[in-house]
Amino acid sequence: MLFEFSFGLSLLVVVVLVLFAMSVRVLREYERGVVFQLGRFWAVKGPGLILLIPVLQQMVRVDLRTVVLDVPKQDVISRDNVSVKVNAVLYFRVVDPERAIIQVANFMEATSQLAQTTLRSVLGKHELDDMLAERERLNIDIQKVLDAQTDAWGIKVANVEIKHVDLDESMIRAIARQAEAERERRAKVIHAEGELQASEKLMQAAEVLARQQGAMQLRYLQTLSTLASDKTATIVFPLPMDLLSNLMRRGEG
Numbered sequence: 001m002l003f004e005f006s007f008g009l010s011l012l013v014v015v016v017l018v019l020f021a022m023s024v025r026v027l028r029e030y031e032r033g034v035v036f037q038l039g040r041f042w043a044v045k046g047p048g049l050i051l052l053i054p055v056l057q058q059m060v061r062v063d064l065r066t067v068v069l070d071v072p073k074q075d076v077i078s079r080d081n082v083s084v085k086v087n088a089v090l091y092f093r094v095v096d097p098e099r100a101i102i103q104v105a106n107f108m109e110a111t112s113q114l115a116q117t118t119l120r121s122v123l124g125k126h127e128l129d130d131m132l133a134e135r136e137r138l139n140i141d142i143q144k145v146l147d148a149q150t151d152a153w154g155i156k157v158a159n160v161e162i163k164h165v166d167l168d169e170s171m172i173r174a175i176a177r178q179a180e181a182e183r184e185r186r187a188k189v190i191h192a193e194g195e196l197q198a199s200e201k202l203m204q205a206a207e208v209l210a211r212q213q214g215a216m217q218l219r220y221l222q223t224l225s226t227l228a229s230d231k232t233a234t235i236v237f238p239l240p241m242d243l244l245s246n247l248m249r250r251g252e253g
Contacts, residue, residue, distance in 0.1 A: 062097040096154025
């Protein structure tokens with residue numbers, strides 16, 4: 001009789017310990033537990049120590065930390081009919097554990113698929129030059145579209161970054177030729193503007209010299225002084241014919 005009593009007591013203790021182990025949950029600071037009672041939503045618990053009623057209640061853990069999701073390369077056709085491969089990285093986190101568990105079967109997979117389709121649809125509305133030069137604006141556009149669509153799932157999209165825009169070799173060569181032609185055009189424009197400014201300054205200088213009677217002679221002497229500084233230069237002085245004829249007559253006399 002005593003043996004049966006001790007055995008029953010031991011069995012009861014074991015059952016109590018098992019039930020206690022089944023009912024105790026510990027949630028970290030960044031975790032929340034979505035508790036269901038008999039299949040119906042009951043409450044969001046955590047962090048800390050959580051006690052559940054065995055069999056009657058079940059809990060699903062939800063991580064509230066920011067998730068970094070790599071969006072694989074997507075084939076995108078831009079508005080100017082250029083085929084490129086674009087990949088991106090997505091930063092999001094769960095802000096409403098209840099909706100993240102109840103409203104969607106797998107919020108990680110759903111967010112990944114939505115990011116891929118949104119990346120193709122948004123970038124397809126822009127030209128190739130926008131993808132290469134205005135990534136910040138495109139990142140903001142994609143982030144706004146994703147955030148609006150994932151709000152019903154209790155997910156907040158914090159940021160989207162386009163990582164790479166891959167082009168084929170023919171398109172890379174075409175862009176290089178376009179850039180070279182653009183540089184040549186700018187160089188010609190700058191050279192033409194310089195010639196125009198120089199001609200305007202020369203015209204102004206000519207007008208000033210024409211107004212002053214001795215200015216041309218002074219400019220002429222200044223030019224001779226500059227040429228004389230080079231010892232290898234040969235300078236020919238033009239003389240008036242009247243002066244030459246007077247010298248010749250004096251020589252004959």
